[in-house]
Amino acid sequence: MAEVAGPVDWVSRFADEVIAAAEPGRPVVCASGLSPSGPIHLGNLREVMTPHLVADEIRRRGHEVVHLISWDDYDRFRKVPAGIPPEWAEHIGKPLTAVPAPPGSRFPNWAEHFKAAMIDSLAEMGVEYRGISQTEMYTCGAYRDQVLLAMRERARIDEILDRYRTKGRPAKGPKQSQKLDEAEAAAAAAAEEGSGAADEDDGTATTGYFPYKPYCGECGKDLTTVTAYDDQSTAMAYECTLDGFTETVLLSEFNRGKLVWKVDWPMRWAYEGVLFEPSGVDHSSPGSSFVVGGQIVSEVFGGRQPIGPMYAFVGISGMAKMSSSRGAVPTPADALGIMEPALLRWLYARRRPNQSFKIAFDAEIQRMYDEWDALAAKIAAGTAAPADEAAHDRAVRTAGTTLPVTPVPIAYRTLASIVDITTGDDEQTLRILHDLDPQRPVTALAEVRPRLDKAQVWVNTQMDADARTQVRTEPDKELLASLEEDQRESLRLLAAGLTGNWSLSGLTTLLYGVPKTMAGLPADTKPTNELKVAQRAFFVLIYRLLIGKETGPRLPTLLLAVGADRLRTLIGQ
Template sequence: MTARKEVPTVAQSTETDWVSRFADEVIAEAERRAPGKPIVCASGLSPSGPIHLGNLREVMTPHLVADEIRRRGHECVHILSWDDYDRYRKVPAGVDPSWSEHIGKPLTAVPAPPGSPHASWAEHFKAPMIEALREMGIEFHGISQTEQYTSGTYREQILHAMRHRAQIDAVLDRYRTKDKPGAAKGGKKQQQKPVDEAELAAAEGSGAAAEDDGSAGSAGYYPYKPYCSVCERDLTTVTSYDDETTELGYTCACGHAETVRLSEHNRGKLVWKVDWPMRWAYEGVVFEPSGVDHTSPGSSFVVGGQIVREVFGGDQPIGPMYAFVGISGMAKMSSSKGGVPTPADALEIMEAPLLRWLYARRRPNQAFKIAFDQEIQRTYDEWDALERKIAEGSAQPADAAAHSRATRTAGGELPATPRPLPYRTLASVVDITTGHDEQTLRILSDLDPENPVKSLEETRPRLDKAERWITTQVPADQRTRVREEPDTERLGALGETERASLRLLLEGLDDHWSLDGLTTLVYGVPKIQAGLAPDAKPTPELKVAQRAFFALLYELLVGRDTGPRLPTLLLAVGADRVRKLLAA
């Protein structure tokens, strides 16, 4: 975030984009529920493992709506609930198997994975997410559910839920029968449908709650589950409860049994399907989205809507469901972090405004993919094209709104690259220079000699993102390796036309040493050979000749039949080396 300054409302019209429409709805609803109070939007994340990039939608959706509400001058709080008092469910692959002794403890009571500087499992996975959210300019109020529960903040709500346990049980019972075949349905809200094994492992590791409504044991139904005071785990069963004294008896699988007074007991929590609606009422949440699976009958959102009204006397938030966010082409090398990319991984290869844009431009119910493969170059091309339209004033209102939401918040502008050269050009250059700064600067300043790049700083951070992408996401066999020595065999076997085309190219190099100049030159050589004017329209025959010429150049320069765009490649290779490799 740079200087705080006036940021205009994106849209006066309410029809501009989905964010504006939700903001209209939320402001009106907040006025109806609690006039004059700050408006509350909410997200919830479980730090039970690496927080998947797809789960960023859980935060981005309310963030964008809250930001639009702030732009309109309303006070708005974006709560981010860390579900860090949830139980530890599973030891993910790659972590010391002895961590299984902690299964059943709150995430904040489990030691961080070996080698971590953090105090607990939960802190270890929260920290990189918090850092990523900061980099993305997302302003939020984090609430640790461990702190809330262990400090007794929800005391009244817990006692209230226990007094109304029969009523809660009756609500849950309306769905239990329908729910039976898919008992795992309606777990924690931000879980995404896993698309492959790695994601499946991550989803399991991050705590999809199978048993989330409390079970009716022989002693009846209780919506509260204590963590055992001896072994810290939740392998407990409530055996008795006295509404008058609030005395609660429980037994644990470890053999411990005791009676505690719930009016002073701070070591346990409401079951998920009661916990969530309790918090809607407690915080006065007006907007909170959830994943697509959570709007089916018996899901926590639907059941929560009844519990919040019938038990807690509150209202269900406006809660759009959001669709799956997929990833294309996450290279294997990143799997050391658990096999699924996180927002921090994305921010290594793309700038924060671009990542914000991907979420802002799609309605929450539209699925989309985030590219870690070659497609990222096309995504950047689209982004640059939009920026040109914005500058010309020719962008469509919805596109302009998405751009504004991507590049700034009510708090100010996000940092931008001063001179945003095309990502694909930067990627090609660092691919060839392997990150050698001096060489990179020479090539970048040759791109446009009229207005040369004077320092790499002008091109950062985009340059660094492109470099990171090349080194971490592009497989070795797709990297560009310029020949050290000329391919004498191929050069010796050149046909007459080929020989002439190389001569024309080399003769033109000095006069065309810029990105535009070399573009004209490489397309122009086959035209000259065909006796056409430099500005001649391409004919099918000319296209064939151009393709053959380009293939020849790739072969002689990089030993393959394809590679980075030729003008960029020629600039990167340098005139002397081009002469050496192409001299027939």
């Protein structure tokens, strides 16, 4: 099949590289891994969006491709997050699918509870994928041959890992039992150090190296140590360091455990034939999972390391680097509450994976939307750069679907101001929207949805309470009585100009023009520093008369919201 030449951007370059590495006649496999150990946040979303965008580009070119998302729901429960009752600590060390869901959840376990929100968000964003539950894969014996192979080759794996170990192995010596509180404290301390897989132990123990970790048959936790293994019979003995439980099982029949992370990941690359999978900074440093895995997959499992760019962290305006192990952080569902899916896709598509960026939940979201609208205007005019146009195209559609867009994209900051002023009243909102542009009046709120709804959520959930706008119900008689004559004249000029300028652009011209008239300057005078000072003083006066503050939403929008009659009353005209 002939290749379809695409714009030169990071997605296309990776797609070229992956297609060149693909075997003819076999689907191209891109992969992501997500641990539902807690809320799956916007940093984790980069783990999905990077391969999604590459897979979608490959699909657009006519190749068969699958994007796998491995739900790491067989990982251990590491710590009790904020807001969860402390008694959940008794489940630390169990698989996530064996931990009860948070109180009040409708889902059967912890993992399913946190997977659900991400599944809904990915559907809203148009992400096509095939999900794999690692609990199901391990407990049904799908990886049995790979587990047995890893145990047979444990000495080779140990040697590979030893090339990168920076700390000495635990001293050989007699096993020491641990009390319950000591074991739980150790588990909690380990959880504090990182968010999961990057900090997992690599299988080293005082009893030797074993790349497999069983879950205890008594307590169900992974606080176990393999004490012996026979390659011929596959008999494996282990002891639980928490409750002292011991058991000998045939690993060829045993399904209650998993490979340690640094072996599990490369095993999956080989098992699934993964060609592309990115990894975060914590997995990409020397000696980390991705680097070591590249040698394990080739030397042990007979596969190859996927093309795997390192992706940088995603931040939130005003917040430090996100980590799911440290408090509440915004999730894709939170972002989709205040922004359209295409915009959220664009934020990931326009930056190379190794570039960090921030997602705005504060007032910066208005500037972000301004950039988005400006790009759309450039594309419509045919002046956008090819890479920018490609990022926009990847945001608004996929190979299989087109995402919903707002038919009339009124500026987000304008919509937020209107919602703030009207407190979301539909009738008042429509009146103001209708008057914004008399040449193209909005006649139904459906024309500005879903953007209007996103702005409403932002105002209700993210806007500071002290920044909300309350229009006066009665004139400020004391302030009006104290005005100088030139201030009264400026208000008379404003009132006189309302009739012919009742639109967003007309009011903007009027508001900036009154101080020019007061100074005896023609309307087309370019602003000087002196004129800017006069304009600012005029704006402050109007804000004080209308809302009792010196700043507020954009003044032309505020005047439209107040209405001409009420405006004349409040400014004493």
